[in-house]
Amino acid sequence: MSYFEPVIMSSAIHIYISPDTAQQELIKHTLNIIFFNKGLSCVFIPHKDDAIITIGYSDQNDFVISENFHQLLSQNVFSHHQQLSNNGNIVNKFGGTDYISTISYLVNSFQEYYDKAPDQYGRFKYTNSLQHHLNSVENNTVQQVIDYLFSSHPKLQGLKTTDRKSRVFLTHDIDSVYGAVKEDGRYALDKLKPFEILRLIYNATLGTPDWLNMDKIMKVEAEYGFKSTFYWLLVKNKQNSDYDFHSPAITKAFDRVRQSGGENGIHKSVGAGSFSEEIKTFGTKPQGNRFHFLKFTLPEGYDLIEENGILLDTSLGFSPVFGLRNSFGQPFRPFSLAKNRPYKFVEVPQILMDRTFYNLNMPVSEAKKKFFDFVEKNKYNCVFTLNFHNNFFTGLKYHGYSQLYHDILAGLKELGIEGIMQSEIIEEYNHN
Ligand SMILES: [Zn+2]
Incomplete structure (x- = not known):
């Protein structure tokens, strides 16, 4: 033949x-x-x-x-x-x-x-x-x-070009696992929901804390054919996490992510802790990072990522607003002026974070519209990086956000937009 x-x-x-x-x-x-x-x-x-x-x-x-x-x-x-x-x-x-x-x-x-x-x-x-x-x-x-x-441009307009279909990069920063009693409990108290308070207390003491919900999140994603990446804090203190990364409950959740085809990364703490210390605590070399609070400065932040051998960073978003902090929706290797060459990692702009809308007191229907308006205008050449915290899924203090996540995944699936993972982004964009 x-x-x-x-x-x-x-x-x-x-x-x-x-x-x-x-x-x-x-x-x-x-x-x-x-x-x-x-x-x-x-x-x-x-x-x-x-x-x-x-x-x-x-x-x-x-x-x-x-x-x-x-x-x-x-x-x-x-x-x-x-x-x-x-x-x-x-x-x-x-x-x-x-x-x-x-x-x-x-x-x-x-x-x-x-x-x-x-x-x-x-x-x-x-x-x-x-x-x-x-x-x-x-x-x-x-x-x-x-x-x-x-x-x-006369020199470019005749060239045969190919655009990549946009994809979605689903991520979760894990800041708090044990805060549900306090935060959701406060909400339940204000809204006079005594059974919710009792349930939260029961889960926190005898059952599974409501915010230790990585399985629940992955189940939602699997319904629509997506997987995601979880970023973990390695430092437990007031500014950072409320969980001990090496505790059995967290180790179990971390392993479950991997076993389910998800990926894990490091959520670099704020404060004095060094990257190398936190990588040591992480155990294996993390592929990706997001800075907690999106706290980093340039060019120091990019220098740190490279020096510590991290291959992907996804901290480039404005906390107070939805959108593009560098006016570009594609992963890229930033350029180092001091070294006169590109850095050796991929930066993935984060466009959407749940807390942005929450802090703006924006109705979730409006948040959804904002996101899909952006998707509509950017069907090609984008990676839509979404950051939904685990504590936004319980339906009490952050009610509406679990539904928003469902709606976003359903809408993306309907549009034929596929997911992309940390390792795939590194593979595809770590060049030039
Ligand atoms: Zn964080």
Whole structure:
């Protein structure tokens, strides 16, 4: 038996970067992200004559880079007020938009570098962000720029591109396992639900505490054909967890996740604890991390992830709002300016966290609509990273959230959106 398969000619796009251009590694990194996004690849060649695309400061190039952007970077000026024009772009000296540098700036969260006005927890403040300034946090701006370039730039519009179908990355931060009596109990007391109080106390003392519910969460996910990743705190104290990671109950829950095809990761504590200590407590090398409270600063946070051999981090979200902290919905390797190369891990932007809506007092119906509006606009090239805490599933203090989770999974399934796991993201996006 013989068969014929047509040969698809897919060769890398040849790109020449003018030698007088600074930050060439950063430019290459951004171009790799852009071409990867469209299922293409590029190579950088030393001779201009062999290039399809030329890049540099002069207006003779296909893409004109802003020299000012590089000068400001070299002076450690990162603020969006100084780096970007009023409409959020980096502009070259000829007045044109420098799309490549704009993407470099956004994707790598340069606006957060050496932040001087953090919030009470030491985090970059949403209200100081470009996204707040432009009211654009729900926009996948980088994707829009990439799509625009491939549909309109004379050197790109003829290329045959491939978009990846968006997928969902389900995650759970496990902050508290024993808080149900206090928090749900308080709610039950206020709402005069004596039987609920008795049940909570019984479960906490003789049965299974209501928030030790990883099995319940995984069962919901299995109903819709999904699996998820759980992030565990290794430090028990007032700011961190209320459970001992090595206690039999937690060990059992942790193992059940693995046995059920789920994955586990580290939820780096806040406070003085070091990463390496916590990795030791974790026992095996964790593949992924999310910082508790999303508390990290840049570039130190990214340095720590790399130094500790973590392959995936999913802390890049704004706690107070739904949306994209770096205006990009695709996992990527951030670029290290200090090392002049990409970091060796994948950052996965977190777009949705239950507590955001809870703190905003937003009805869950509105939260659901917000999420599916975003999904509708981003059917391709996104990984929707959701963070639902285990304590939001009990139906008392956080009532409505268990149903919201059901509705989200049902809706995603109906749209044919598949799940992606920590290990699969690392496999697919840990390159360039
Ligand atoms: Zn946490």
